Amino acid sequence: MNLKIREIRASSILIKSGLPAADWVINPYNGCLFGCMYCYAAQIARWKHPDEIWGNYLDVKINASELLKNELEKLVIRRSHHIYDFGSIFFSSVTDPYVGMEAKYKLTRKCLEVLADFGYQGSISILTKSPLITRDIDLFKKFKDIEVGMTVTGLDDKVSRFLEVKAPPVTSRIKALKELSDAGINTYAFVGPIVPYFIHDEKKIKEIIDKLEEIGVKKVWFEHLNLSPKIKARLYEYLKKESPELITEFEKTDTEKYREKLNKIIEKQMNGRKIKMGYKEVIYHKKLTKKIG
Ligand code: SF4
Structure with missing residues (x-):
């Protein structure tokens, strides 16, 4: 496999966010070598590299921290x-x-x-699939309002290996979440997407929530799979090669009735627990667009 890693100089780094849960986003890289098959960013970010395969390229914004320092200083002046x-x-x-x-x-x-030296007082949220995040526990402790999360799309490495092709296996993420929680860091998990066929019933959902609660995770977000035409085209092309019988299984779940069923299971399973639910409901991209649009 031919990976293309390029060092670039970006023109801005602190970008106004379109996400409901954040005012700003920071992307120190453009592209992602984890290459998840359901990735929505594959469509959003690839206009810069239309001829390259998502997962095979990464632009490294080598001036990211320098830019951030300047942009924070300008915001103070403004x-x-x-x-x-x-x-x-x-x-x-x-x-x-x-x-x-x-x-x-x-x-x-x-x-x-840069944010720590600046004395940033706003909230910071980080989401990753990599246990490398534990390297920065010392830094996380410098912020008064920070939460650190991992994507947990199941408890089985076979599922993560299958769809999150080059990301670290989910068991290593759960171990990292525990290490973060044990170090006193405010942690969360993102169960998104809820993978059709593999995570489809109350038993599976309960197992995930039980595990997250057991390792000290404070909050869990759930998101239904986004089967927009562009995501579907890339995902189904992959399934066609790897496991064609799953296309029908995935297709069956793209209904309001299926999502409602899962919503009810999740609500029931979250009820009365110490671990809290992010966004207070299961995220579905079409409803989200309407809410923020
Ligand atoms: S980790 Fe996966 S879902 Fe997230 S940006 Fe990378 S490829 Fe996309």
Whole structure:
């Protein structure tokens, strides 16, 4: 496999967010080497590299931390007095902030160092699929309002290997979440997408929530699979080669009735637990677009 890693100089790094749960996003990389088959970013970010395969390229924004420092200073000047809270910042919306190259370039770490040195008072949220995140526990402790999350699409490495082709296996993520929780970091899990066929009944959902609660995770977000035409085209092309019988199984789940059934199971399973539900309902991209649109 031919990976293309390019060092680039970006023109901005602190970007206004279109996500309901964040005011700003920071993407220290463009592209993602984890190459998940359901990735929505594959469509959003690839206009820069239309001829390349998602998962095979990464632009490394080598000036990310320097840019962030300048942009934070400009925001302070624009607001003409020293406020160190510009709202919530999310790492990252169209890449994974701890993709393998982060071990070498440390761009996410350097951006967090800039925020810590700046004395950032707003909330920070980080979502990754990589246990490399535990490297930065020392830094997380410097923030008063930070939450650190891992995507957990099941408890079985076979499922994560199948759809999150080059991401670290889910068991290593659960171990990392426990390490973070044990270190006193506020942790969350993102069960998204809820993978059709593999995670389809109350038993499976309960197992996931039980595990997350057991390892000290404070909050869990759920999201239904986004089967928009572009995501579907890439995903089904992969399924056609790897496991064609699953196309019918996935297709069957793209109904309001199926989503409602899962919503009820999740609500029931979350009821009365210590672990809280992010967004207070299962996310579905079409409803989300309507809410923020
Ligand atoms: S880790 Fe996230 S950004 Fe990277 S390919 Fe997977 S879903 Fe996309």
